[in-house]
Amino acid sequence: MMTLTLESLRHDKRAAIIATALMGLALAAFPFMVGSTLGNSWLRIIDFAMLYIMLALGLNIVVGFAGLLDMGYIAFYAVGAYLYALLASPHFGLHLPIWLIIPAGAALAGLFGALLGAPTLRLRGDYLAIVTLGFGEIVRIFMNNLNSPVNITNGPQGISGIDPIQMGGITLAKPLSVLGFTVPSLHAYYYLFLALALFIVFVTIRLENSRIGRAWVAIREDEVAAKACGINTRNIKLLAFTMGASFGGVAGGLFAGFQGFVSPESFNLMESVMVLCMVVLGGMGNIPGVILGGVLLTILPEIFRHGAGPVQTAIFGKILLDPEALRMLLFGLALIVVMLYRPAGIWPSTTRRREFRGESSDVLKEGE
């Protein structure tokens, strides 16, 4: 049904414009609806979901398109976040503007992506996973220990008092008044994150349907054949690492400005695994699927966290299991269920859906 409507939109221009307008209106009204019904804590979660969408889309380029299993992706998020923290906080007394820091964060994370990519070009699958996992840990441990002899990252205490995101003298940390409306801070962050997430979606879609995107998928499918077709696999793989990492750098910078505090423990292995889960569960290589994965995996654990307590009280009259412990248990269960019943992801690309369904469509064709 879903694909059917999307397909008809592609042909009917007017329907497409109306659908886009409605979608835009819904996205614009969304924070006010959430804020007034569920409260600010949920709005914060929604803001984080936007950041995770950016991360998942970045990792999707590396894992979903180019087929390179990266288990240390959160390192690029860390690079972006720490760059922001160092350039806009009392730690060094620097307070550079956001339009300088975010692109710089993207560029530096991209550079780190290339640094990770270069020595791992010959590796694939499990071996690549191990090396990238190590890379992610190395970055985190560096952040943890770069406080002596020269204090750069302030070690495990992290950096606090980071400047909130400011644009043209307007800070997003305080409620804004726009044309008589009051836009609370969390709402303003939502709009900024949404805009950047949409930008990243746009870039990803353009890349996917290009010569570069095809080359990525070709490498995923058969590297030797891709080389024989004249693809410089070294450069194209490095490009995948760089592009993916730069998205992570953008998200990291926004995270630092939003949170006001960064510390190494925000960038542990669990976070890398989480982003990888978003890509795989959502539907590897399929942009809408990856976005869905990002949203679901940000929100689900929170639902379990908030819901586990009241549900237990309702059934048993008291809390038997600590909601915090139960949260991961339920989350793990959800992952297993999805992988069992939708191995290609919740919303896979049409290609992968066929791949997992096997040759059935082929058999039909042969029988005609």
Place this chain on the structure above:
Amino acid sequence: MMGANLLEARNIAKHFGGVKALTDVSLSIRKGEIYGLIGPNGAGKTTFFNVLTGLYHPDGGELIFAGDKLKASAPHLAAKCGIARTFQNIRLFGNMSAMENVMVGRHVRTHAGVIGAVLHDSRTRREEAAIRRRAEELLHYVNIADRADDLARHLSYGDQRRLEIARALATDPKLLALDEPAAGMNGTETEGLRTLIEGIRSDGITVLLIEHDVKLVMGLCDRVAVLDYGEKICEDVPSVVQKDPKVIEAYLGGSLA
């Protein structure tokens, strides 16, 4: 058409540890011909192919392609020089459509980068349209245009072979190297393949053919070289090669004769 040498291999040597896969193999392929490379299993045919297409580094000798010394240290450079190949065990991009497979083949002759892709400017749009057009033409050329939107892995075996040839042709090669294209094909499919290869040659592309199907090689090739234990034992027109005692010995075993 025929005349000057397109490819000259001079004393190519390749060994894997103690195994000499190729020893001093010299051969020359003329522009516009169909050149056959045959030999018993393990004679070094595919090794020669892999050296030619940059997959292996030769341990000795040199390759002269279209007048220039070929420093094909990497397969993508060989493709850029104008050497396209297919594989003995078909290597398609299984989860891409037939159309996309051929479009990937255009990669080496096109230029759009990340910025072009994101901005989608008029030059990129024109290039993309040209890629698509050329891919459609090639699918028609090899007669599988009706399967354009099917995944490569869902095509029949014969169609997969054809698709691989279309993808190789998309790189605008001067030399098309086919590694056992008729393997596993039935009589009708082989006949179709023969017509296709003849068509490719008449379009001005030189063809290098490794093949086990002796009937196909002898009927199709202008000249044939025979490899045995990594050495060239014969190179001539098919009628002469067929009668060469060394060739007969290589195929049937010497002691019996």
